[in-house]
Amino acid sequence: MTITTTGTSAADIEFHYDLGNDFYELWLDGTLAYTAAKWDGIPRDEPDSTGLHRAQRAKLDHHLDLLGAAHGAGARLLDVGCGWGALMRHAVAEGRAASVTGLTVSRAQYAYLTALGLPGAEARLESWEDHRPERRYDGVAAVGSFEHFATAGMSRAERLGVYAQYFEHCHGWLRPGGRMSLQSIAYDGVADGSGPVGEFVGSDIFPNARLPRLSEIVGAADPYFSVAVLHTSAEDYARTLAAWSARLLRARGQAERLVGEDAYRRYRRYLRASEVTFLRGAATLYRIGFVRRDEPLRLPV
Ligand SMILES: C[S@@+](CC[C@H](N)C(=O)[O-])C[C@H]1O[C@@H](n2cnc3c(N)ncnc32)[C@H](O)[C@@H]1O
Known part of the structure; x- marks a missing residue:
């Protein structure tokens, strides 16, 4: 089956995610969340074995809060880009959703979840x-x-x-009245991803992905949603990446046996x-809570 996407192609996604679930299990925490955790209140000296896990669970709870998914209310949720199912598992296990549908374009993730x-x-x-x-x-x-929805060659x-x-x-x-939660990396202190870091990540790791800017996210959403909550935290991603790095370093032997x-x-x-990209302010992280407008607005062009 061929999966067609407007953004990063399924083949490019597989280049990244399909290195094998076992590899990612070595250095992600037990939730298998592969996005920035939420570190508020977690002491810097807490070992990453517990700190990362607590911060990832806090991030998942935060998204469920933004979705208004109260305990026992029986919400029906959709997780676009569900990865290895961190949010799906958490929502169901904590009784914050009756059902969660998760979309992925990675065959390895789909097989894992199934x-x-x-x-x-x-x-x-x-x-x-x-x-x-x-x-x-x-x-x-x-x-x-969302970082995968546009490709490198697209104009603004x-x-x-x-x-x-x-x-x-x-x-x-x-x-009507439904809520949406979006977490995305975005360019901040630079106009685009040119430069050595952007080139390396764009060519060797996430081929063909293109980060948005906040103005693009909010501008595109405006006719359909009103913004209820906006959090910015480059620090959350920098700390998460540092924790992943430390864990990967400790698992070096096993990692090399698995992926070379x-x-x-x-x-x-x-x-x-x-x-480094987050620490020097080139990119940042947004978590945005949206509320659906009853009728889309016709905004002046
Ligand atoms: C960085 S992972 C994040 C996974 C998960 N949300 C988490 O926090 O761990 C990105 C996910 O987006 C998915 N994805 C990328 N492009 C997509 C598309 N066009 N439609 C649906 N999912 C997509 C990938 O398959 C992958 O599961």
């Missing part, structure tokens, strides 16, 4: 463009997938067009380069 057979959680090997649910959702999350106008299409889809998927010395070295460099 094998888990988690009650209440359904994984689909499907791009957001193709998702046509039978019933509306109460909440739609996208945690670390083309990116805005794709992002607007995404928010239009979300509007159609959600019930080259891939191990590439990942160590990529984690470090990404950390």
Whole structure:
């Protein structure tokens, strides 16, 4: 089956994620979340074995809060770009959703989630463009997938067009009053991803991905959603990357046996380069809570 996406192609995604689930299990925490954790209140000297896990769970709870998914309320949620199912598992296990549908374009992630057979959680090997649910959702999350929705060659106008299409889809998927939660990396202190770090990450790690800017995210969403909450934290990503780096370093022997010395070295460099990108303010992290507008607005051009 061929999965067609407007953004990063399924083949490019597989280049990254399909190095094998076992490799990622070595250095991610037990939730298998592969996006920035939320570190507020977690002491710097707490070992990453417990600190990273607590920070990832705090991030998942934060997204469920933004979605208004109260305990026992029986919410129906969609997770666009579900990875290895961190949010799906957490939402169901904590009683914050009756059902969660997760979309991924990675075959390895889909196989992993299907094998888990988690009650209440359904994984689909499907791009957001193709998702046509039978019933509306109460909440739609996208945690670390929006970065893949546009490609490197697109103009700003083309990116805005794709992002607007995404928010239009979300509007159609959600019930009146439904909520949306978005976590995305975005360019901040630089105009775009040119320069050695951007080139390395763009060519060797995430081929063809293109980060948004905040103005593009909010501008594209504006006709369909009002912004309820906006958090910025480059620090959250820098700390998460540092924790992943330390864990990968400790697992070096096993990692090299699984993926080879080259891939191990590439990942160590990529984690470090990404950390520097956040530390020097070139990129930042946004967590945005949106509320669906009843009717889309026709904004002046
Ligand atoms: C960085 S991972 C984040 C996974 C997860 N949300 C987490 O926090 O660990 C990005 C995810 O987005 C998915 N993705 C990328 N492009 C997509 C698309 N067009 N439609 C649906 N999912 C997509 C990938 O398959 C992957 O699961």
